[in-house]
Amino acid sequence: VTLTGSGAALRDVAMRDAGGFGxxxxxxxxxxxxxxxxxxxxxxxxxxxxGGVGLHLRAANAGAVTYSTFTDVRVRHGATGILLESDGVADAFVNSNTFL
Incomplete structure (x- = not known):
């Protein structure tokens, strides 16, 4: 699932890679x-x-992921559970997010 717009929400869902799909x-x-x-x-x-990241917050090319709330988000059996990533180009940043 990819979220690309402000104010978006994802709730009450379970996602699973059933195996073999990579x-x-x-x-x-x-x-x-x-x-x-x-x-x-x-x-x-x-x-x-x-094969990848369970929850990936990514900022690139002067982008940002900020002021977001994560409540009861669980990642199990992932190569990386949660990754906060900024490429640093033109002040891209990930900050001020709340995990409850």
Whole structure:
């Protein structure tokens, strides 16, 4: 699942790589050249994404992922559970997010 717009929400969902599919990851919040803010993830389970990142907050090319709330988000059996990533180009940043 990829979220690319501010104010987006993902809730009450379980995602699973059933095995053999080699999925690259679970949830990507992609602030590539745009600012994403006020996102909400609630009651989300990301399971068995052993080929990638379970929850990826990514800022690139002057983009941002900020002021978002993550409530009861669980990642199980992932190559990387949660990754906060900024490429640093033109002040891209990931910050001021809340995990409950």
């Amino acid at each position: 999925a690259a990851g679970g949830v990507l919040l992609n602030g590539d050249g745009v600012g994403l803010e006020s996102l909400s993830l609630s009651r989300v389970l990301v399971y068995n994404f052993v």
